[in-house]
Amino acid sequence: MNDKLFVKGSEAIAEAAVRAGCRFFAGYPITPQNELPEYMSxxxxxxxxxxxxxxxxxxxxxxxxxxxxxxTRCMTSSSGPGLSLKAESLSCALGSKLPHVMAIMMRGGPGHGIIFPAQQDYEFAVHGPCHGGVKQFILAPSTAQEAVDLTYSSFDIADKYRTGVLILGDGFLANTIENVTFPPMKKLEDLPQHKDWKITEYDPNHHKLITSYFPPEIMEQENIKMGQMYEYWEEHETQYQNYLMDDCEILICAYGSTGRICEEVVDELRNEGLKVGLFRPITLHPFPKKVFEEIDYNRVKLIVSVEMAIPGQLVEDIKNYVARRTRVEHFGRSGGVLINPGEIKEAIHKMVEE
Amino acid sequence: MEIVYKKSSNFIEAGHSFCPGCSHGIAHNIMMDTIDEMGLAEKAILVYPVGCAANAMTYVKPNVVHAPHGRAPAVATGIKRCAPDKFVVLYQGDGDLAAIGMAETIHMANRGEHVTTIYINNTIYGMTGGQMAPTTMMGQITTTTREGRGLHGEGQPIKMCEMISTLGEPKFVARYALDNAKHVIEARKGIKKAFQMQVEDKGYAFIELLSMCPSNWHLSPKDSVKYMEEEVIKTFPLGVYKEEV
Amino acid sequence: MERSLLVAGFGGQGVMLIGKNIGYTASKKDLNATFFPAYGAEMRGGTANCSVVVSDSKICSPVKQELDEIIVMNDLSYEKFAGRVKKGGALYINSSLIEAKYEGDDITTYYVPVADIARKVGNPLVANMVMLGAYVANHEDIDVESMKETIKENLHGKENLIDVNIKAFEEGINLMKGGTQ
Known part of the structure; x- marks a missing residue:
C-alpha cells in the first residue's frame, strides 16, 4: 500500500491504527464513521x-x-450516541487499566442527534462519560493528516499509561477526503509486551486479575494514583497549536475541524487589520490550561470560543480558566449546519464593534 | 494412605466466600478439578461476571478477567480471538447471562466462539439480596415479587438451553443440576466433555447448572435440595439439548 | 494558489464524482486538495453538494462562504448557490435543466447543455462528465490525460462504461474550446 493517499478521514484513522500495530477491531455500524469499521473489516x-x-x-x-x-493493540469506533452506550464498559476498561483506542465522531444534538458535522459532545467526552470519576486521554485532530499522526501515537500513550485514548472528531474529519502521508508499519515485536499484567502470561505464583473492583483501602489508593496520573498528564502531555497568539489582541479558541477553519479566519482578519490569534487545543484531556495563566490580559481584550456546538461547551471551560480576566464570547453553529470562515469573521467583527 | 479426594491445586489457600448450601462451591470444585485433570491451568483464562458468581475470582490460580455486568461473552470473544491457543471459560449467573447480558450471550453463541460457558441458574439475584431473576419460577417469592412471580406482568422463566439450542453454531448444549451426588457426577462429565471440545477446537459449548441459593430462597440447605428436586427441575428439565460433536 | 469549488445538484446527477475527480486529479499532481461531501442538513429536496479546495500550500478550511467557482446542476442549486460566487469568479450552469440567466457582470458564467450533449453521446447518465470536461477545459493546471485516468479508475468493474464517459468528458472540453459561453 502507498504511503501517500487521497483518502477519507475515517479511513486514514483506520490505516494509521493498523500501522501503529492495532490488530483487533470491534465496532457497530453508526454514521458518520462507517468507513472506519468497513476499512478495518x-x-x-x-x-x-x-x-x-x-x-x-x-x-x-x-x-x-x-x-x-x-x-493486543486494539480499537473501536463510533459516534456520540455510541459513546453513551459504550460508557459503562469504558469506565470498566479504564478502571481495569486496559490500554485501548477509540475514535468517536460527534453528532449534532441530543438523542439521535444528526449525522452531519458538529461538536456537540465536547462536554460529554471531556467531563464524562464514565461513572466512578475515571477519565480518558482525549485527542482532537483537525485534519486527516493530524488524525493519522495522533492515531499513530495514541497507541503508545495508551500503552504507556495503561489508559484509553479517545480520538474525538466530527463529520468534517470523518468525511473530508484529503492528502495524507502515512508513517511506516510498526513491527509487533518492537511494541510493549506487557508481560507483567497481560492475562496470556501465566505464573502460578502470580495470579493475574484484570478487574476494576477492589476492597476500600485499595480502591482509594487506585483513585489517588488515577488523580496523580491526570496531574502528570497536565504537566507533561498537553499539546496545542499556537497560531499567532503571541501578539494577538483577539484570541480565537477552537479545536478539531473548527480549529483548522479558524486558522483561515485568523489570516483573513489579520489582513483586515485585526490582531487575531488562534489557540487550538489538541489534547482536550489533559487540557492545556496553563496557556490561560500565560496570557497577557492587558493585551488580549477578547477571547472567542468558536465551536460547532450550541449552547457553547468549550466556552464554559475557557471562562473557568480565564476567571473574568477578560471578555469571553462564544460563536457557534450546530445541528449539522456547516460553519464557514466567512460567518466566523462577520461574527468577530460584530463582537469587536459592540 | 490412599488419597481419595483432595482440594484442587487451582485454589489459592484462602477461605471461600459463599453462603452455606450454595452451589457455587460445588460448581467451582468441578471446574477446577477438571482443569487440573486436563492440565489446563496454564492455558486457562476465566472470565467472571458481576454477582455472587464473581466471588471466587480472587482465590483461583488461573488468570482472571472480571467483565462488566452481562458482558462476559463479548469480553471472552475479544480474548479468544486474540489468543486462540488459550482456554477460555465464562462463568456467569442467571441475572448476568439471561437478563443484562442476553444479547451478548445469544450473539456469542451464534458466532460459535470456541469457548465454554458455565451458567449458574439459581433462579434469583443472589448478591443484590434476592430480587426476581429472568429465571425465577412462576409463583416464586422474591424481594421484587412479594406475591410470587407471574401476577404483575413479569413473564415466565427464560430457559436458556432451549433457546441456545435453536442456534446453528453451538455444538454442545446441556443442563445439569447440583442437588445430589448422582447429578453432580453427571455435571462433571458434561463439563469435561465441554472442556475437551474447546481443547480440540470443536466449537461453542453451553453448560447450565441448576444451583441452590438457600439464603435467598429462604430455605434450609436441606429444604433447598427438596425444592430443587420437586420444583426447579420440573421447570428446567435436565438433559442434553444439542450435541453435534 | 488556492481555488475553491462547489458542485451542487440533485442526488443521482453525479455531483460528488465531479468534485472527487477534480480533487483526486489535483492530489496526483502534488497539489493539496480537500473534498467535502454534504448531504441533508443545509439542503432540501434530495439535493447534494460537495466542496473542493485545491491549493499549492496548506488548506485550512475545506468549506467556504464564498467560492471561486460553482457548478450548479439543477434549479434548486442555482437558486441556493449562484449568489455565493466571489466577484471575478465563475459559475457553470447546466443549461439543459436550468432556464434562469444570471443577471450581473461581476462573474463569468458558462451555460453548458450537459444533458443534451450526454444524450447525443448515447447515455444521459454521463452529463456530469460533460460538465467535468467543460470545467477542465478552463483550467490549464488540470492535466486532461491524468483526468481521463481518474475517470477510468473510478469505473473499475464497469469497464463497458469507460468509452461513453471519456467521450462525454471530451465533448465537454470541445464545447468550451469551441467557445460556447
Missing part, C-alpha cells in the same frame, strides 16, 4: 489481525476489553 485480516462486528456498541467495547487484556 478487510484491512486487518491482511495483516493477521481480527475484525469482529459487534452486536451492539456495548458488546464491541467489551470485545475491546477482552482483546486489551491479552496485551
Amino acid at each position: 478487510w484491512r486487518l485480516p491482511e495483516v493477521g489481525g481480527t475484525y469482529v462486528q459487534g452486536e451492539s456498541e456495548m458488546a464491541s467495547m467489551n470485545m475491546i476489553f477482552g482483546a486489551a487484556s491479552t496485551g
Whole structure:
C-alpha cells in the first residue's frame, strides 16, 4: 500500500491504527464513521489481525476489553450516541487499566442527534462519560493528516499509561477526503509486551486479575494514583497549536475541524487589520490550561470560543480558566449546519464593534 | 494412605466466600478439578461476571478477567480471538447471562466462539439480596415479587438451553443440576466433555447448572435440595439439548 | 494558489464524482486538495453538494462562504448557490435543466447543455462528465490525460462504461474550446 493517499478521514484513522500495530477491531455500524469499521473489516485480516462486528456498541467495547487484556493493540469506533452506550464498559476498561483506542465522531444534538458535522459532545467526552470519576486521554485532530499522526501515537500513550485514548472528531474529519502521508508499519515485536499484567502470561505464583473492583483501602489508593496520573498528564502531555497568539489582541479558541477553519479566519482578519490569534487545543484531556495563566490580559481584550456546538461547551471551560480576566464570547453553529470562515469573521467583527 | 479426594491445586489457600448450601462451591470444585485433570491451568483464562458468581475470582490460580455486568461473552470473544491457543471459560449467573447480558450471550453463541460457558441458574439475584431473576419460577417469592412471580406482568422463566439450542453454531448444549451426588457426577462429565471440545477446537459449548441459593430462597440447605428436586427441575428439565460433536 | 469549488445538484446527477475527480486529479499532481461531501442538513429536496479546495500550500478550511467557482446542476442549486460566487469568479450552469440567466457582470458564467450533449453521446447518465470536461477545459493546471485516468479508475468493474464517459468528458472540453459561453 502507498504511503501517500487521497483518502477519507475515517479511513486514514483506520490505516494509521493498523500501522501503529492495532490488530483487533470491534465496532457497530453508526454514521458518520462507517468507513472506519468497513476499512478495518478487510484491512486487518491482511495483516493477521481480527475484525469482529459487534452486536451492539456495548458488546464491541467489551470485545475491546477482552482483546486489551491479552496485551493486543486494539480499537473501536463510533459516534456520540455510541459513546453513551459504550460508557459503562469504558469506565470498566479504564478502571481495569486496559490500554485501548477509540475514535468517536460527534453528532449534532441530543438523542439521535444528526449525522452531519458538529461538536456537540465536547462536554460529554471531556467531563464524562464514565461513572466512578475515571477519565480518558482525549485527542482532537483537525485534519486527516493530524488524525493519522495522533492515531499513530495514541497507541503508545495508551500503552504507556495503561489508559484509553479517545480520538474525538466530527463529520468534517470523518468525511473530508484529503492528502495524507502515512508513517511506516510498526513491527509487533518492537511494541510493549506487557508481560507483567497481560492475562496470556501465566505464573502460578502470580495470579493475574484484570478487574476494576477492589476492597476500600485499595480502591482509594487506585483513585489517588488515577488523580496523580491526570496531574502528570497536565504537566507533561498537553499539546496545542499556537497560531499567532503571541501578539494577538483577539484570541480565537477552537479545536478539531473548527480549529483548522479558524486558522483561515485568523489570516483573513489579520489582513483586515485585526490582531487575531488562534489557540487550538489538541489534547482536550489533559487540557492545556496553563496557556490561560500565560496570557497577557492587558493585551488580549477578547477571547472567542468558536465551536460547532450550541449552547457553547468549550466556552464554559475557557471562562473557568480565564476567571473574568477578560471578555469571553462564544460563536457557534450546530445541528449539522456547516460553519464557514466567512460567518466566523462577520461574527468577530460584530463582537469587536459592540 | 490412599488419597481419595483432595482440594484442587487451582485454589489459592484462602477461605471461600459463599453462603452455606450454595452451589457455587460445588460448581467451582468441578471446574477446577477438571482443569487440573486436563492440565489446563496454564492455558486457562476465566472470565467472571458481576454477582455472587464473581466471588471466587480472587482465590483461583488461573488468570482472571472480571467483565462488566452481562458482558462476559463479548469480553471472552475479544480474548479468544486474540489468543486462540488459550482456554477460555465464562462463568456467569442467571441475572448476568439471561437478563443484562442476553444479547451478548445469544450473539456469542451464534458466532460459535470456541469457548465454554458455565451458567449458574439459581433462579434469583443472589448478591443484590434476592430480587426476581429472568429465571425465577412462576409463583416464586422474591424481594421484587412479594406475591410470587407471574401476577404483575413479569413473564415466565427464560430457559436458556432451549433457546441456545435453536442456534446453528453451538455444538454442545446441556443442563445439569447440583442437588445430589448422582447429578453432580453427571455435571462433571458434561463439563469435561465441554472442556475437551474447546481443547480440540470443536466449537461453542453451553453448560447450565441448576444451583441452590438457600439464603435467598429462604430455605434450609436441606429444604433447598427438596425444592430443587420437586420444583426447579420440573421447570428446567435436565438433559442434553444439542450435541453435534 | 488556492481555488475553491462547489458542485451542487440533485442526488443521482453525479455531483460528488465531479468534485472527487477534480480533487483526486489535483492530489496526483502534488497539489493539496480537500473534498467535502454534504448531504441533508443545509439542503432540501434530495439535493447534494460537495466542496473542493485545491491549493499549492496548506488548506485550512475545506468549506467556504464564498467560492471561486460553482457548478450548479439543477434549479434548486442555482437558486441556493449562484449568489455565493466571489466577484471575478465563475459559475457553470447546466443549461439543459436550468432556464434562469444570471443577471450581473461581476462573474463569468458558462451555460453548458450537459444533458443534451450526454444524450447525443448515447447515455444521459454521463452529463456530469460533460460538465467535468467543460470545467477542465478552463483550467490549464488540470492535466486532461491524468483526468481521463481518474475517470477510468473510478469505473473499475464497469469497464463497458469507460468509452461513453471519456467521450462525454471530451465533448465537454470541445464545447468550451469551441467557445460556447
